[in-house]
Amino acid sequence: MRSTMRKDAVVPPKKFKGTILVFFLWSLFSALLHAEEHNTDVAVIVSSQIRPYVMALEGLRSSLQQPLKIYYLNLNPELIRHNLSQEHHDLLIAIGPEASVLAWSNLNPGDKKIALMVLDQQKLLEDPEPCGVDLRIPIKEQIKLIKERLGGRRKIGILYNPMENRGWVEQARRHGSDLGVSVIPLRVHNRHEITKVLSSAYQDIDTLLFIPDSTVISMALLSHLVKDALLHGIAVVGYNHFFMEIGAVLAFNIDYERVGILGAELARDVLSGSKCRLTPPPFHIEWSEKVWKTINDYSGSLKSRSSGDVP
Missing domain, CATH: 3.40.50.2300 (Response regulator)
Known part of the structure; x- marks a missing residue:
């Protein structure tokens, strides 16, 4: 008996089948990449628990989404130095200048490492091509x-x-x-x-x-x-909010949490084998209209006095 097909039957076109296959392969690749990321051994050394460093760490953890070994340098520096000499990590992330100096001075040049929350990294770390986020706004x-x-x-x-x-x-x-x-x-x-x-x-x-x-x-x-x-x-x-509190008209505020998020992006690049880079910090502008008006009023009064002196 010859089989028949209903006219209203839905037959997936070849292009649709190909889309399903691509989606399946991409899902498999993403799952493998996610599993590989979670199998990596990533350690984080934080100089201390001051608020900017903690915010950067929070941004890093929320974006990287994998287990991290976290050490606070100010709590037990000798133990951390010992651990660095005895343990091997796929990646070491340093937050703060003291932690970064320790990482750069104890690891081999070829070891994977990232520095966050550090000003003028090339000078401090004596490294012409460090990997991380600089705190110096261009x-x-x-x-x-x-x-x-x-x-x-x-x-x-x-x-x-x-x-x-x-x-x-x-x-x-x-x-x-x-x-x-x-x-x-x-x-x-x-x-x-x-x-x-x-x-x-x-x-x-x-x-x-x-x-x-x-x-x-x-x-x-x-x-x-x-x-x-x-x-x-x-x-x-x-260059931070404190200046606005004491009378500045303008301030460049670095977003410390986004520094950590940017650090997570760099970490993924490093772990995937991509070349790392030193990037400028994310920041936003604060502006005081009240202070700007005060400055303009002062300039206006000077002009008035100058014109009044003219005979």
Whole structure:
């Protein structure tokens, strides 16, 4: 008896069957990749339990989604050094400068390792091509954003110790020139010079950019410097939320949790055999309209006084 087929029967086309096969193979590949990721031995060394490091660790754990051996360096540094010399890990992730220095000094150059929450990694780790997320926001991007927000041909003063930030400020001058912005270096060698150098510079600058610098950055001193700059109509730009609390008009805030998430992406690249890279930090901008109005009011009063002096 010859078989017949109903006219309304649904017959999957060959293209549809091929799609099912591709989907099945991709699901199998994903499952194998997931299993391989979970079979890797990944250790994390955290310098301490301060909030930025904890946030980066949370971002790393939530995104990497695999068991991690976590060590806190400040709790038992000698034990961690011993473990590093005795154990082998497929990947070591260091969070914070102390943890990163320990990892780079104890592991072989070919060992897989990532550094997070570290400023100027090449210099600190003496490695021209480290793998990780730098905490230094690219200066060209900072100057560009300052110009976009504050407008005009800005005259940006930067307080810094040349022993620590000479190269960085030289870069700032070059990029500023390309963007039509003047960068005025304000060199200091100790904290006793800061107030005098800044007071002398007020007539030459309209913006004061703070950068990470161990000579300049002091919580007790910063509050005074920012308030004094504001009294002279100088727009202050900082690199974290604290500057907004003490009177800055603009701040570049690094997202520490996203640093950890970015670290997880790098970890997957490293474990899959891809070449790692040093990437800039994710950040967002904070802006104070109230402070900006104060600065504009100051500038307006200066112009009024100047025009009033003209006979």
